[in-house]
Amino acid sequence: MPPIQEIPARQGRAVRVDGGQALQIINTFGHQVVDFWAFDARNLGAYLSMEHTRAALSRLTPRAGDVLVDNRREPMLKFESDTSPGVHDTVIAPCDPARYAKLGCAEGHASCADNLHRALATLDLAVQVCPASFNLWMNIPVLATGELEWRETVAKPGDSVVFRALIDCIMVMSACPQDVIRINSGRPVSAQYAVLGPAPTAAVRRPRATARASPTSSTRAR
């Protein structure tokens, strides 16, 4: 079993996930939203894009089995599995200091945007922007009138999602510290993650060894 790491309540974590590896994110207590981002490890200007993924899927919310694309419309991740009811959000911007100021909070309230930058800094990385996050387990139904509702998650304790990296990625998670509105049931808590090895089906098939040397190599040998 790969080691399971903690995302402390109200904090973020960043991890490198090479192509072929996967990241499992666990909703330990079942009522926590986790904001999620992925960046191309070779070019942080290329990142998982909610708007481009919605266009690629013709759907508001990705489902297990979907390929998620970056802001160049290139495949970046496979949403490999989801043990939760599949209620996630791609519409709402990650919370940030301005959001909490408008909600009347005192300065210094933790935010997902700050968590993104702090988590990247632990890997000596930085980005100028905070892209739209894939808001795991955030329950924002779009009503027939077009209005949005802010509801509590419907995830169960221990529900998890797995994202398989199709390229070398930096992935970032934030245990959302929102405690003013009820998206985290008013009690932001910790979550967990684990980096998983390559899937058995993704193993590279080696060419069968041949007894004879090729003409080129035998010529060279002479």
Ligand SMILES: [Zn+2]
């Ligand atoms: Zn947040």
